[in-house]
Amino acid sequence: MIHEAQLDNLTPAQLRELTARLLNEVRHKQATIDKLTHENAVLKRMKFAASSEVFQGDQRSLLEDSVDEDLGAVQSELQQLAPKPASPERQTPKRQALPAELPRREFRHEPDNTLCACGCQMKRIGEDVAEKLDYEPGVFTVERHIRGKWACAKCERLVQAPVEAHVIDKGIPTAGLLAQVLVAKYADHQPLYRQEGIYARSGVTLPRSTLAAWVGACGVQLQPLVDALKTEML
Incomplete structure (x- = not known):
């Protein structure tokens, strides 16, 4: 935390870095305010709307889908705007295991080179496995992405193939x-x-809430394409 008295001692580069960080925090807080305002407005309408405006049956289901999609999009934007921790803690996702009876396809990812910089041949000491749920018309399958861990016994260097980019990070x-x-x-x-x-x-x-969150997150990821199409059309 920088006090006002310290601002005069900062270099121009430090001031630019501080300004960028503060702007990012302001955007994150404003997005949080917008999310809470939206949730509050929806809840008020559900609770206090006149009987002629109250949603029933399928109407309520469709509204809940839209609300969850909007919240999923806002949550995705919040994650992008949130300050990145210096050393992120490894979190175990709290979700149901994918059904064991689904067919599985394995994709193995290993480093291109297992020769350590010190000249020693690295040994495989383990692996990380991430399962992704895939869908082809009428058929669910599971992709098992196995990333081997290679370590050098001499300098204790650990090497793994990088995680491939996904539309939803850490999602299934x-x-x-x-x-x-x-x-x-x-x-x-x-x-x-x-x-x-x-x-x-x-x-x-x-669950419908999970599907809605996916739709919202996809909307955020597709926004650059929407902007490009709009520019091209206009």
Whole structure:
């Protein structure tokens, strides 16, 4: 934390860095305020709306989908704006394990070179496994991404193949599954509560709130494409 008396001693580069950090914090706090304001407005309407305006049955389901999608988009933006911790703690995701009976395909990722900089041959000491839920029309499968751990016994250097980029970091859906959810919702007019039932019949539990969060996060990721198309059209 920098006190006002210390500002005069900062170099121009330090002042620019401080200004950028403060602007990022302001954007993060404003996004949080917008999220809470939106939630509050929706809850007030549900509780205090006149009987003619109260949502019933499928209307409420569709509204809840839209609210969850908006909140998912806001949450994704908040994560992008949130200050990055110096040493992020490893968190174990709290989600249901993917059904063991689903077919699985393994993708092995190993470093291109297992020769240490000191000249020693590194040994494989373990691996990390990440499972992604994939979807092809009518069929769910699981992708097992196995990243071997290689270590040098002499200098204790650890090497792993980098994690590939995903649409939703640390999430279980592949791009194929996300595409299926979006196409079903916007092209085939299948609301998320119906998709939830369809997927349940295939033995996969995907709550509507989870699907809505995915849709919102995809909207954020697709925004640059929307902006480019708008520029091209105009």
